[in-house]
Amino acid sequence: MRSSLRKLLHSTATAIGMFTASLSASQAANEFTTDSDSHSLLGSYLAANLAKGSNDNNSAAAFYRSALALDPSNAVLLEQAFQTEAAEGHWDRAVPLARQLVAKDAENRMAHLLLGLDSFKGGDYQKADEEFRKASDGPIGELTSALARAWAAAAAGNAQRALKLLEMPKQAEWAQFYLNYHKALIADVMGRPQEAQVAYEHSMRQDATTLRIALAFARHAAHEGNFKRAKEILDAQSERAQSDPHVLVRELRDAIGPDKKTELLITTPVEGMAEVFYGLGEALTSEGGLSMGVLYLQLALYAKPDHAFALAALASAYETGQRYQDAIDAYDRIPPGTALQSAIDIRKAFDLNSLEKVDEAKAILDRLVKQSPDDLKPLDALGNILRARKRYAEAAEVYTQAMKLIPKPDKRHWSIFYSRGTCYERLKNWPAAEADLRKALELFPDQPLALNYLGYSWVDQNRNLKQGMALIEKAVALKPDDGYIVDSLGWAHFKLGNYAEAVRFLERAVELKPQDPVLNDHLGDALWRVGREREAKFQWDQALTLDPEPEEVEKIKKKLAEGLPPSVEARAGPRETMRRVHQKRRKETKLNPALVE
Helix, strand or coil: CHHHHHHHHHHHHHHHHHHHHHHHHHHHHHHCCCCCCCHHHHHHHHHHHHHHHCCCHHHHHHHHHHHHHHCCCCHHHHHHHHHHHHHCCCHHHHHHHHHHHHHHCCCCHHHHHHHHHHHHHCCCHHHHHHHHHCCCCHHHHHHHHHHHHHHHHHHCCCHHHHHHHCCCCCCCHHHHHHHHHHHHHHHHHCCCHHHHHHHHHHHHHHCCCCHHHHHHHHHHHHHCCCHHHHHHHHHHHHHHHCCCCCHHHHHHHHHCCCCCCCCCCCCCHHHHHHHHHHHHHHHHHHCCCHHHHHHHHHHHHHHCCCCHHHHHHHHHHHHHCCCHHHHHHHHHCCCCCCCCHHHHHHHHHHHHHHCCCHHHHHHHHHHHHHHCCCCHHHHHHHHHHHHHCCCHHHHHHHHHHHHCCCCCCCHHHHHHHHHHHHHHHHCCCHHHHHHHHHHHHHHCCCCHHHHHHHHHHHHHCCCCHHHHHHHHHHHHHHCCCCHHHHHHHHHHHHHCCCHHHHHHHHHHHHHHCCCCHHHHHHHHHHHHHCCCHHHHHHHHHHHHCCCCCHHHHHHHHHHHHHCCCCCCCCCCHHHHHHHHHHHHHHHHCCCCCCCCC
């Protein structure tokens, strides 16, 4: 189901991007060739596009406003200004722009969604229904329209109509999941627990892994007095996660009992409407439709400004776009006292680190360690930040402190040993490094990063060559599309003098990661060794354009001028590759505190 949704969201986002691009390219020529085509108008328009392309939406919105003031009937400016203001949650400006936009473009889906939500907030549920109905273009639009209209009907007190609007048997399986989920929520809010029970069971059969569904269903069961069923749902969720139970699961399980009243997840139509846009917005952002996903998340927050999950998802989207201060600001809007506070603070620390505010990041994590001395997560985060900053001795101490909290290590703890092992390796304490890397693999034998690091280290030291190559080859087999790991195999072949094999794997690595200077540099070296000197120089030249580490620049320039000497020893370039592997891992494992503890 998730893969089908991914394909649809990708095609929808692509279509929106193409539509916007076509507006900018084809209509701009017509729209900006009028008497009002002054330098200030065109300059503001171009500055807005430049700011938007740099993820500076606040500046883009200001430039679009300036341009629109000079040419208020310009369709291109109207569309772009509306999208930018809505994406920033500037509703006092976005709502009037939406009204102007639908007057020019009666089929503008996002404008109708905002106007529908605005009417819903104002209590005009009939007008909201009309606007939402006009937003039903395309599969995503059709689903959004149905869900929003259903909650508008629920707000009007018409439970039968609300549930009827969600009867859409021709919709795809992924859409049926959302339809059943909201059918359950609406039935609960409207006092129809038996219908809610059936819909929840159906949703769980479709996707039992989603945390939000498990929380909603467990709350429903506990609310109806079925405490045993509620705990079964939560326990099953924890077992599927194969890790420590999520903090929200633990919190809810502890709160369930005959002497405690459990609230439903969604208690009002306003919360239900926010859930529509949060659920679809989070799915869009996680599947690559970042721009439209952010719009949906902002609509969720227009409905319910303190929606913690929507705020966390919005912050995560900002992190994806490298808008780290905006991410911090979004996290700061989450109401205090949530069980997610520790995870939120950890994310803020990572964002501060990305803003080069390392001391502030460390201060947050130090505070968390003092507040919760038995919690591994702040220590792991602190170690990762210090390691990324090449403060290996400090990082190793932090990982050692974390290990003291693990009475019996298991698969979940492989990364602590792996991370400390890499620190020891960089500190040239190989016996300690090897012991930790071996332990990481003992806990998780098929972990590609640990296989790759230990295997390459052996080859690099001319020790355990056969075993080392076997580990790297296993890592590549497990992650054949990871350019950094494929590069390690190619560079290991280079170190062993297997230049033809080195070229084969290094060419593949560069295909996978064409913008990495280290991989291009490695390929250049291998090409030179097999006599393809012109191609080698091309790769070295390419490496120089990709912002290599300062200490590598002169080495590459020297190779461009002189080539490789006949008996050159392979330098320690792969260590830089491994550093990039670590950066990639940290990026891949960024926590969304709304979803992962």
